[in-house]
Amino acid sequence: MFRQALRLLRREALSGELRLLLAALIIGVASLASVSFYTDRLAAALDQRKAEWLGGDLVVSANQPLPDRWREQAEQSGVEQSSQMTFRSVVVSGEQMALSEVKAVDAAYPLRGTLSLVGEGDQPRVVAGAPPPGEVWVEAMLLHKLGIEQGATLQLGRVELVVSGVIHNEPDRGTNFINMAPRIIVNEQIILASELIQPGSRVNYQLSLAGASSAIAALQRTLEPQLRNGDRLTTEPDRDSATGTALERGQRFLQLVSMVGFVLAAVAVGMSAHRYALRHLESSAIYRCLGASARWVLGLYTTQLLLLGLLGSVVGVLLGYLAQLVLEQLLLNVFAVTLPAATFTPLLLSLLAGLLITIGFGLPPLYRLREVRPVRILRADLPAPQLSAWLLYLPPLLTIVLLLLLQGGELLLTALVIAGVALTMLFLVAGALLLIHLARRIEPRGVVMRFALTGMTRRSTIAVLQIAAVGTGLMVLLLLSVVSRELLQSWDEGIPDDAPNLFMINVQQAQVAGISDFLAARGQRQPRFYPMVRGRLIAINDQPVSAENYRADRARRLVQREFNLSWTESLQASSPIVSGEPWRPASGEAIWSVEQGIAEELGIRLNDRLTYEIAGQPVEGRVANLRLVDWDTFQVNFFVIAAPGMLDPHQATYISAFHLDSAQQPLLVELVRNHPNLTTIDVAALLQQIRDIILQVTRSVEFVSLFTLAAGFLVLFAAVQTSMDERLRESRILRVLGASRREILRALTTEFALLGLIAGTLAALGAWLVGYLLADQLFRLDYQLASWLWLIGPLAGVVGMTAAGIWATRRVVAVSPMMKG
């Protein structure tokens, strides 16, 4: 039987259904494998370089200096230690300045992994310890930004440093996936002289520890009870951070899109198998007449299908492997990580997935060949054996659920994916049904139009399937290529031209007047300075607050970190009070004004009593009102504002936001030279970076969604094949009646163009709807109706579907009018 199956496969290798089935398997498996390979490599990179990324086996970090006794305790435990300080600061070179992420290290750095610099002739050279005190190592991006080369001098605070190396690999950079500002590494000994760190400056102090696991565990037990509020002790790279969450979401999104492509491909597999079974009813009857058992017949075709499944899965995995290399390139700058080689897990999982859809989607239709009666050989007009709906639809559904579980691993996500896909399909199917129903009312003029319309309206099930499949692929692509870019644009346009483009932070109270005067003397509007004190929310209505009280990631993060608190006599007019009483701090009562969004997030209500801990002291007050803040205006604002007098003014630093034209950049350089502790953040550059990252991620998802579109077209081909016999017959009759090839081609072109128009329009509508909901509900943007979408969607639908449809039905045009039989 195996040999017979192999022979059949060779003979039928070029038959339409088998080619289509193979193509569907390849596309589906490739779609799945590309993302599996990539995410697996990313996860492997995370695991393999965990200690490296963490910077040690155990790391204590804090936003205040660490007590000396911890270092002593570490020394007594016999573990290695290294301390670092990281903070943001502006560096100046000549007339140019740039924001950088400063890392001040000691001689023991790095404890885990290697730090390497780009050396002579592009060969990286490994270095250990800190750069000499008069030198600095920088990322190449900084040189580019400042327009300088190695050997140039940088000013950092009050000190001048010579750029003596360009960083090639920084081992513990990994936890911060997205590089917002270029890194510079300096010797910790220069920090004092630089005068960069002032009271209230945002600095992260870190003690990295490495050694035998027992010693590390013992030290962890010793240190844990001594931790102060805001201190963190960790053995894992921070995956709960915003970037970690973004990474996770990016991966999930890629998986989701690849899964949609996979499901569509699976549908094409099922349809091809269905047609294959129908075409083999006669040969099954002949086998039965020749004495083959029903089981033998089923076994024959099953073996053939499985051989094909294996072939398709192997080729699909190979294609997927190549595709993930493209993904790696597309995301190179987003996840600044060198990925290790792929493991066998995604390979095996993708192969398994391919075989599963072969069995789940391909086998049930073939089962009817088992039911073929030998008498069919005499009576070919006997109806094909019917299969129960359970047998036809249950295995595919179970297969999908199983695969989603294998992929996503989360039940909720799986359910959401199924629901999302089902909802999209429902939308497309309902839309298609409605439009086809409307098309029925058109009285066609001429035979071409009549055939185009009846092709669609009388074979409506097939038409709806084609529209839904191609529409899904198009919709995903439109959403990514057009809507996402337009949303970004709307956001850009929503920012007023004179919105502040610079933030100045870490300003000391004593500097406020000087800076204001400096700017005023040079014709600038005097910026408003806001005091800022950092405090942690410790209780709401005397109930202690901890991360465990919250389910949402954002809320958990918020309560673990320190808030920036401010005080003011009068609230900004641009942030209106939405509930509660007017701001009357003069009353002397201790009151807070809370931003509405964060109040919802943390479950804070009007008149709740909030307790913050500021420099070890509790500060309590009543929530007097809730404010609405439009963060997109780039004005300085705060989640929580106190009445003046509640917060200790000695702890405060000041922040300001103002607009400075690019021609006035030298002013800023002068300002930073005079006040080295200032940190200025160029909002425009920051926004551009965020935009670049979003575009790169979008492009990678777009790339994966090409598989989805390809799978959509395969369903179209499969659907065309289902109607092929009927189409051939009709075409033959038309030819007999005197229709020319051109007329048949015109009828087919019109039919597929109509289908494409419907699919494209629905896809555009769907993409717009999703875009509108995102804009309105999530981003609160004014998303305009007028858009390229309405042109690109239908056009892509018409062109794509017509080309694919004509190619799939080329036999119908070429058919000879000579009747058979």
Added chain:
Amino acid sequence: MLEVQGVGKRVVSPEGPLDILVDISFTVQAGESLAILGASGAGKSTLLGILAGLDEPTHGGVWIGDQPLHQLDEDGRAAVRRTQVGFVFQSFNLILSLTALENVMVPLELQGVAQARQRSEELLYRVGLERRLHHTPNHLSGGEQQRVAIARAFAASPRLLFADEPTGNLDSATGQKIIDLLFALNRDQGATLVLVTHDVELAARCGRRLQIEQGRMLPFAAEEQN
């Protein structure tokens, strides 16, 4: 109206060349009716295909009026079929996705006739299907389907009508009615009828008969040639 000269059809089979038709020649005048008789496999349907321009002969030529079919390409022959030829088949060959009315309208629409619907409705009344205009073939009986096919065949007022075993798939009573209808319409329209059948009684209703056996015209049939 129809002239056939030395028509032959040779196909290549695994066992070597095979002659399906050999040296067929005859002429049919306008308004005449001709029956082509023969057993299964005699080559009747192949001949009909060649006469109607559905297939090409490997030898000889066929003229419809003054049009040499064998010198035209497929689209050229399609144009001849569209304007001059009507068909009735054993297996009806209706387009399943179209209604009875729409099926009859097809040849008229192919010719760009403006009153296609009106003319088709008249024809369907004529064949007694006035209550079946909007039924698709699947909802019609065999006899009804063949009536639709006859209405379609006459829709474009062809000068030449080919009928291939028109009663082959019908019971004898229905078959009789269909034949009566076919001849009546043919008489009304004055078309030339070429009918392929193995039914001698049916053949007898035609003006002339041509017998085919193993791809060749039999002598007695040949004698009838003018």
